[in-house]
Amino acid sequence: MASRQQDSDKRAVLVVDDEAGMCEVLSYILGREGFNVETAAHAEEALEAFDRRCFDVTITDLRMPGAGGIELLRRIKDRDPNALVIVITAFSTWDSAVEAMRLGAFDYIKKPFDNEDIRAVVSRAMEVARELSLRGAGDVPAYVRNLIGATQVMQEVHNLIRRVASTDSTILIHGESGTGKELVARAIYNCSSRSEEAFIAVNCGAFTESLLESELFGHMKGAFTGAVSHKKGLLEVAHRGTFFLDEVGEMSRQTQVKFLRVLEEREFMAVGSTETQRVDVRFITATNRDLEKAVADGSFREDLFYRLNVIPIRLPPLRERKEDIPLLAGHFMARYSHQMGKKISGISREAVRFLTDYDWPGNVRELENTIHRAVALSRDSEITPADLVIKMRTGTPASQLMSRELPGDGIDLEESLAQVERTYICQALERTGWNITHAAELLGTSFRSLRYRISKLDIKQEAEA
Ligand SMILES: Nc1ncnc2c1ncn2[C@@H]1O[C@H](COP(=O)(O)OP(=O)(O)OP(=O)(O)O)[C@@H](O)[C@H]1O
Numbered sequence: 001m002a003s004r005q006q007d008s009d010k011r012a013v014l015v016v017d018d019e020a021g022m023c024e025v026l027s028y029i030l031g032r033e034g035f036n037v038e039t040a041a042h043a044e045e046a047l048e049a050f051d052r053r054c055f056d057v058t059i060t061d062l063r064m065p066g067a068g069g070i071e072l073l074r075r076i077k078d079r080d081p082n083a084l085v086i087v088i089t090a091f092s093t094w095d096s097a098v099e100a101m102r103l104g105a106f107d108y109i110k111k112p113f114d115n116e117d118i119r120a121v122v123s124r125a126m127e128v129a130r131e132l133s134l135r136g137a138g139d140v141p142a143y144v145r146n147l148i149g150a151t152q153v154m155q156e157v158h159n160l161i162r163r164v165a166s167t168d169s170t171i172l173i174h175g176e177s178g179t180g181k182e183l184v185a186r187a188i189y190n191c192s193s194r195s196e197e198a199f200i201a202v203n204c205g206a207f208t209e210s211l212l213e214s215e216l217f218g219h220m221k222g223a224f225t226g227a228v229s230h231k232k233g234l235l236e237v238a239h240r241g242t243f244f245l246d247e248v249g250e251m252s253r254q255t256q257v258k259f260l261r262v263l264e265e266r267e268f269m270a271v272g273s274t275e276t277q278r279v280d281v282r283f284i285t286a287t288n289r290d291l292e293k294a295v296a297d298g299s300f301r302e303d304l305f306y307r308l309n310v311i312p313i314r315l316p317p318l319r320e321r322k323e324d325i326p327l328l329a330g331h332f333m334a335r336y337s338h339q340m341g342k343k344i345s346g347i348s349r350e351a352v353r354f355l356t357d358y359d360w361p362g363n364v365r366e367l368e369n370t371i372h373r374a375v376a377l378s379r380d381s382e383i384t385p386a387d388l389v390i391k392m393r394t395g396t397p398a399s400q401l402m403s404r405e406l407p408g409d410g411i412d413l414e415e416s417l418a419q420v421e422r423t424y425i426c427q428a429l430e431r432t433g434w435n436i437t438h439a440a441e442l443l444g445t446s447f448r449s450l451r452y453r454i455s456k457l458d459i460k461q462e463a464e465a
């Protein structure tokens with residue numbers, strides 16, 4: 001779960017009620033107490049808000065159209081068991097209030113209430129929130145705080161990290177580029193008994209065969225042209241520590257043989273030397289290639305694969321765990337706004353929708369870069385779609401439409417482009433409730449140009465409804 005600590009020092013309250021009047025009254029009372037108050041008209045809206053940022057306390061009415069207060073409480077507690085939720089109950093919903101307490105609501109307020117009732121219960125909840133955030137900072141290890149992910153699959157990765165960290169087993173981390181392989185490798189190292197010793201990372205893809213060997217094993221003076229002096233290999237430097245071998249699938253067949261020996265015997269020879277050296281290292285390796293396939297096609301040694309794959313950790317691509325996107329986005333927003341000294345406290349609902357609609361081929365790294373840029377660009381207290389770069393604004397539909405193979409019998413280019421244009425414009429208009437100014441913003445174009453295109457393509461509101 002993301003840290004509760006918000007960037008702004010104000011404590012945050014979320015008020016959920018379908019009656020606008022009630023939201024206003026509570027915002028007024030709590031605003032005067034110095035809290036940062038956000039409101040939501042129904043449970044879905046509240047959950048979206050919850051995804052965008054953390055609230056110290058949530059106050060919800062029990063009876064609302066759609067999912068009621070009980071369902072909302074249940075879903076908030078699923079996301080964060082420590083969340084503090086206060087329910088507002090009328091005489092007619094008394095049974096539900098009891099149920100709410102059973103489900104872990106912090107307290108209830110009976111209607112009608114006066115300002116003092118509200119102030120008292122919220123201030124008690126804030127006390128607890130403060131305690132929780134102090135405690136939270138203490139007992140959650142740093143690596144877990146950095147490795148964000150509340151989805152089941154990421155929780156399993158967390159558990160695995162904890163279980164394997166203390167062993168010396170070799171680990172193979174498999175995942176697409178930008179999924180966090182290096183972060184996981186460092187997390188394992190940080191929680192291992194070798195955390196006081198060296199962590200050496202080498203990217204096999206960054207070297208030619210002979211350079212990689214001389215990096216890993218070192219070389220003797222005169223071993224090859226240019227070897228003017230003896231050089232220690234990184235394996236020796238990593239003695240007693242942890243060795244992270246990235247893009248291990250890029251290793252040549254010859255280096256694979258030498259490396260297999262290191263894994264089996266913890267022994268190697270420097271290039272040009274006949275003397276065997278022994279090392280004590282823990283290996284963590286990573287790859288974005290399908291090594292089993294590489295074994296099948298003969299480019300990767302089977303015996304080496306089994307030596308590496310003692311404990312496999314698979315990191316899923318971000319598109320397979322979209323529920324983590326708001327959490328990650330919030331985490332990066334907090335990090336970069338803090339770094340840049342900006343007062344940004346949230347990501348707009350619309351922006352979150354864009355982020356979750358997109359497929360993130362560059363995974364977490366791409367999301368991180370996008371938020372980094374958005375924080376730099378933002379002139380508001382909130383990140384909005386306008387702050388997100390164009391490439392991502394077009395998102396999945398574009399990549400799907402554009403990546404269509406050119407059929408054998410060709411296409412009508414003008415017609416296909418018009419189709420793409422129409423698809424995006426209709427989506428933008430739908431999303432903004434036909435607000436042309438906002439739709440133009442989403443499309444990165446001007447009001448006039450959008451109005452012109454709508455009339456050129458003959459897009460009509462009724463037809464879309
Ligand atoms: N679960 C996560 N929580 C927070 N930050 C993450 C997470 N996963 C990745 N990151 C961040 O995303 C960036 C990319 O992660 P990392 O370098 O570990 O990916 P990688 O899988 O090693 O990528 P590559 O295959 O391209 O080397 C880093 O800045 C990292 O801190």
Ligand SMILES: [Mg+2]
Pocket residue numbers: 181182246
């Ligand atoms: Mg990496």
